[in-house]
Amino acid sequence: MEHKGFVLWFTGLSGSGKSTISRLFETEMRKRGASIEILDGDEVRENLSKGLGFSKEDRDTNIRRIGYVAKLLARNGAIAVTAAISPYAEVRDQVRRSCGRFVEVYAECSIEELCKRDVKGLYAKALSGEIKNFTGISDPYEAPENAEIVVNSETQSAEESTAIVIEYLEKQGLIKAAQTA
Numbered sequence: 001m002e003h004k005g006f007v008l009w010f011t012g013l014s015g016s017g018k019s020t021i022s023r024l025f026e027t028e029m030r031k032r033g034a035s036i037e038i039l040d041g042d043e044v045r046e047n048l049s050k051g052l053g054f055s056k057e058d059r060d061t062n063i064r065r066i067g068y069v070a071k072l073l074a075r076n077g078a079i080a081v082t083a084a085i086s087p088y089a090e091v092r093d094q095v096r097r098s099c100g101r102f103v104e105v106y107a108e109c110s111i112e113e114l115c116k117r118d119v120k121g122l123y124a125k126a127l128s129g130e131i132k133n134f135t136g137i138s139d140p141y142e143a144p145e146n147a148e149i150v151v152n153s154e155t156q157s158a159e160e161s162t163a164i165v166i167e168y169l170e171k172q173g174l175i176k177a178a179q180t181a
């Protein structure tokens with residue numbers, strides 16, 4: 001069986017593990033010989049979406065752009081992983097409809113835990129009002145209701161979450177099982 005192109009779309013609050021799990025997944029997929037690219041939210045905002053802000057309109061534009069590139073990659077046989085917050089359900093669903101094979105992964109984590117973790121110090125700034133329009137604190141986050149996969153960084157390690165993603169994709173026949181020696 002050959003690898004098929006598809007979009008693996010992470011959504012979740014800042015610090016919920018989207019980038020971490022994406023990278024672990026990427027490493028494993030490269031070992032299995034797949035073509036894979038990660039469109040990571042922070043990196044996209046430096047390049048493809050430079051100049052966009054955090055209004056609903058700009059956030060939706062950012063997501064449409066990521067979705068467009070992901071679609072092009074996936075239709076050429078690559079695994080296109082996206083790791084942006086993507087807070088709005090409607091635009092996520094639009095992208096889903098345009099992409100063909102599309103697997104949504106909800107990276108779940110409570111606000112309490114994210115504030116405690118606060119790896120980038122952003123939650124403290126959002127709570128003090130220094131950063132405005134911060135998703136989950138002062139801006140909406142619409143959790144997906146029908147994500148194919150839900151992972152939770154409070155109850156699982158990043159490795160366990162990655163294994164859950166891989167198991168789902170193997171069951172769906174979207175990726176090959178690892179070679180056993």
Ligand SMILES: Nc1ncnc2c1ncn2[C@@H]1O[C@H](COP(=O)(O)OP(=O)(O)O)[C@@H](O)[C@H]1O
Nearest residue numbers: 013014015016017018019020119153156157158
């Ligand atoms: N189970 C877990 N899964 C993913 N990340 C975890 C987990 N437990 C702790 N972390 C930590 O939480 C942070 C998640 O950050 P990151 O992956 O950058 O999130 P995001 O890309 O969603 O903003 C990292 O510092 C990571 O080490």
Ligand SMILES: [Mg+2]
Nearest residue numbers: 018019041083
């Ligand atoms: Mg990230």
